[in-house]
Amino acid sequence: xxxxxxxxxxxxxxxxxxxxxxxxxxxxxxxxxxxxxxxxxxxxxxxxxxxxxxxxxxxxxxxxxxxxxxxxxxxxxxxxxxxxxxxxxxxxxxxxxxxxxxxxxxxxxxxxxxxxxxxxxxxxxxxxxxxxxxxxxxxxxxxxxxxxxxxxxxxxxxxxxxxxxxxxxxxxxxxxxxxxxxxxxxxxxxxxxxxxxxxxxxxxxxxxxxxxxxxxxxxxxxxxxxxxxxxxxxxxxxxxxxxxxxxxxxxxxxxxxxxxxxxxxxxxxxxxxxxxxxxxxxxxxxxxxxxxxxxxxxxxxxxxxxxxxxxxxxxxxxxxxxxxxxxxxxxxxxxxxxxxxxx
Amino acid sequence: xxxxxxxxxxxxxxxxxxxxxxxxxxxxxxxxxxxxxxxxxxxxxxxxxxxxxxxxxxxxxxxxxxxxxxxxxxxxxxxxxxxxxxxxxxxxxxxxxxxxxxxxxxxxxxxxxxxxxxxxxxxxxxxxxxxxxxxxxxxxxxxxxxxxxxxxxxxxxxxxxxxxxxxxxxxxxxxxxxxxxxxxxxxxxxxxxxxxxxxxxxxxxxxxxxxxxxxxxxxxxxxxxxxxxxxxxxxxxxxxxxxxxxxxxxxxxxxxxxxxxxxxxxxxxxxxxxxxxxxxxxxxxxxxxxxxxxxxxxxxxxxxxxxxxxxxxxxxxxxxxxxxxxxxxxxxxxxxxxxxxxx
Numbered sequence: 001x002x003x004x005x006x007x008x009x010x011x012x013x014x015x016x017x018x019x020x021x022x023x024x025x026x027x028x029x030x031x032x033x034x035x036x037x038x039x040x041x042x043x044x045x046x047x048x049x050x051x052x053x054x055x056x057x058x059x060x061x062x063x064x065x066x067x068x069x070x071x072x073x074x075x076x077x078x079x080x081x082x083x084x085x086x087x088x089x090x091x092x093x094x095x096x097x098x099x100x101x102x103x104x105x106x107x108x109x110x111x112x113x114x115x116x117x118x119x120x121x122x123x124x125x126x127x128x129x130x131x132x133x134x135x136x137x138x139x140x141x142x143x144x145x146x147x148x149x150x151x152x153x154x155x156x157x158x159x160x161x162x163x164x165x166x167x168x169x170x171x172x173x174x175x176x177x178x179x180x181x182x183x184x185x186x187x188x189x190x191x192x193x194x195x196x197x198x199x200x201x202x203x204x205x206x207x208x209x210x211x212x213x214x215x216x217x218x219x220x221x222x223x224x225x226x227x228x229x230x231x232x233x234x235x236x237x238x239x240x241x242x243x244x245x246x247x248x249x250x251x252x253x254x255x256x257x258x259x260x261x262x263x264x265x266x267x268x269x270x271x272x273x274x275x276x277x278x279x280x281x282x283x284x285x286x287x288x289x290x291x292x293x294x295x296x297x298x299x300x301x302x303x304x305x306x307x308x309x310x311x312x313x314x315x316x317x318x319x320x321x322x323x324x325x326x327x328x329x330x331x332x333x334x335x336x337x338x339x340x341x342x343x
Numbered sequence: 344x345x346x347x348x349x350x351x352x353x354x355x356x357x358x359x360x361x362x363x364x365x366x367x368x369x370x371x372x373x374x375x376x377x378x379x380x381x382x383x384x385x386x387x388x389x390x391x392x393x394x395x396x397x398x399x400x401x402x403x404x405x406x407x408x409x410x411x412x413x414x415x416x417x418x419x420x421x422x423x424x425x426x427x428x429x430x431x432x433x434x435x436x437x438x439x440x441x442x443x444x445x446x447x448x449x450x451x452x453x454x455x456x457x458x459x460x461x462x463x464x465x466x467x468x469x470x471x472x473x474x475x476x477x478x479x480x481x482x483x484x485x486x487x488x489x490x491x492x493x494x495x496x497x498x499x500x501x502x503x504x505x506x507x508x509x510x511x512x513x514x515x516x517x518x519x520x521x522x523x524x525x526x527x528x529x530x531x532x533x534x535x536x537x538x539x540x541x542x543x544x545x546x547x548x549x550x551x552x553x554x555x556x557x558x559x560x561x562x563x564x565x566x567x568x569x570x571x572x573x574x575x576x577x578x579x580x581x582x583x584x585x586x587x588x589x590x591x592x593x594x595x596x597x598x599x600x601x602x603x604x605x606x607x608x609x610x611x612x613x614x615x616x617x618x619x620x621x622x623x624x625x626x627x628x629x630x631x632x633x634x635x636x637x638x639x640x641x642x643x644x645x646x647x648x649x650x651x652x653x654x655x656x657x658x659x660x661x662x663x664x665x666x667x668x669x670x671x672x673x674x675x676x677x678x679x680x681x682x683x684x685x686x
Binding site: 008009011032034035036042043045046047049051055091122124130131137148150327 | 350370374375380384389391392421423424432434436467470472474476482483485491492575668670
């Protein structure tokens with residue numbers, strides 16, 4: 001059914017009827033505001049926009065996956081603080097030719113991840129627009145002191161969860177229509193791009209145990225996000241190129257050394273964090289409960305050093321790219337003396 | 344300066360440096376999430392999208408006014424629950440040709456109203472987009488039991504704050520370029536359209552004193568929003584056409600009787616509420632503290648009656664329009680037997 005037939009209020013009612021909710025949602029969709037219970041004395045709040053032809057193409061993604069990813073990228077920010085996600089608010093601009101069934105598919109994707117993570121859709125707003133525009137806001141509880149970007153100390157180890165570069169590699173495949181790759185490799189990489197896993201358990205464990213001194217999620221690319229921590233903490237970083245965790249699919253397609261996609265591709269939605277050296281064994285022990293591999297990839301040094309990527313021989317490799325900036329065509333490093341290149 | 348030169352992170356830093364904030368904002372712009380203090384055991388959450396060429400045209404509005412209105416329309420929802428607004432989160436899609444100075448102007452408009460209402464900008468996300476897209480989310484405290492849409496009872500009086508139809512009349516003037524109206528009339532109406540006043544004090548007073556049985560803000564047009572309350576409360580309404588409050592400017596341009604703009608124009612951002620008959624004098628006494636005129640415009644009846652607008656002679660007037668629906672070109676009444684026409 002065309003949305004122009006269902007109407008704004010018909011669509012809202014359709015969403016309301018099937019929205020996942022729980023007893024913390026005192027008043028959900030259908031009034032001027034939602035009313036939600038605060039489980040902790042402070043809340044975490046994050047927001048992400050996803051714009052057609054900027055963040056996604058409708059020919060590349062299903063609406064189910066787009067819904068899933070909309071929630072996932074916001075949950076990833078909550079994970080990076082060690083928080084517990086609770087409430088989702090959605091602002092949508094929807095092309096007039098969309099159907100109610102397409103929107104159902106989008107909401108099914110959201111609900112699929114919401115059900116796994118205890119998130120309730122509590123409200124939002126929608127209107128007609130030329131292109132699909134999604135703005136999501138997630139509110140989370142903070143049962144443990146949140147981990148910010150600014151607590152890293154010289155001498156800390158640098159870690160990352162999961163593997164890097166899969167999502168960016170998938171994007172390259174989508175762009176180049178390079179489908180002459182093994183079906184399972186292709187499928188794995190596309191799933192990493194379309195349905196990233198927010199590392200909520202790892203983030204919450206690190207916060208609860210007080211193990212992370214600084215943390216961020218890798219959304220703009222490892223080097224860019226590392227730079228955010230380094231700036232906020234006023235430190236520098238040495239990264240060991242051959243220690244960057246790469247998936248089998250990545251190695252198959254892009255070789256064994258971390259290349260551009262892994263260093264600055266973005267949209268990994270893994271956690272990048274710093275921890276004291278003395279906590280190495282505790283970090284290692286955390287992996288099983290967290291349900292994700294955790295790899296040490298570097299060490300924290302003085303800010304005078306900047307961010308330096310060292311190759312297998314311990315030599316700095318030069319950088320020609322940093323990460324993604326939505327208003328620039330590409331971002332060049334300003335303060336780093338050197339960073340990796342594809343090799 | 345072009346945003347493509349300043350970059351996403353440059354713009355975020357520019358916004359962060361000048362963002363209004365207070366001690367309730369434990370962690371503001373610049374980390375993965377904001378962290379905000381919860382002053383009450385539950386929070387109110389609302390969201391509104393404003394889309395270029397749907398909600399506004401850049402040739403009709405200044406960016407200052409657009410920023411002001413972005414916050415105002417969200418605060419109006421908080422007002423309609425009797426809440427106290429606290430935190431603003433902004434999701435933006437910005438055309439690449441925009442300049443940093445234009446965005447400064449937009450944020451100045453936001454800050455102008457934020458400063459008056461104690462609201463802190465705590466975070467958001469921004470990206471390049473073809474058209475300007477604004478999605479705002481406001482979180483508020485709930486110091487008093489919030490007033491919902493569902494508590495209206497048969498026999499209640501129906502009230503509205505301020506005057507109706509000014510904003511819609513301004514829109515008609517903008518559309519028709521009908522500037523052959525007196526300068527002060529034109530200026531007044533445009534201000535009502537571009538800088539609506541969220542009735543926060545009136546809303547909070549009504550909630551605190553437990554005077555409103557149901558409340559909503561008039562954003563989609565009086566009849567449409569009245570219908571929302573009637574549906575949620577399972578009641579009907581009689582409206583007295585000649586009691587609808589009209590501004591002098593409205594009367595000058597559109598005559599003394601409430602016409603289409605006042606009945607279904609939308610974007611009034613006044614409060615429409617129901618209250619018990621025995622509280623009439625208390626409602627009247629509230630006006631001074633609330634800083635806004637409050638007018639009784641109708642009475643609550645059985646849902647079997649539907650919504651009926653009565654003219655001066657007490658006769659039902661027929662309806663040909665209800666209010667705004669973002670996916671339909673116009674909305675016709677479904678369950679109302681009769682409503683007003685322009686006369």
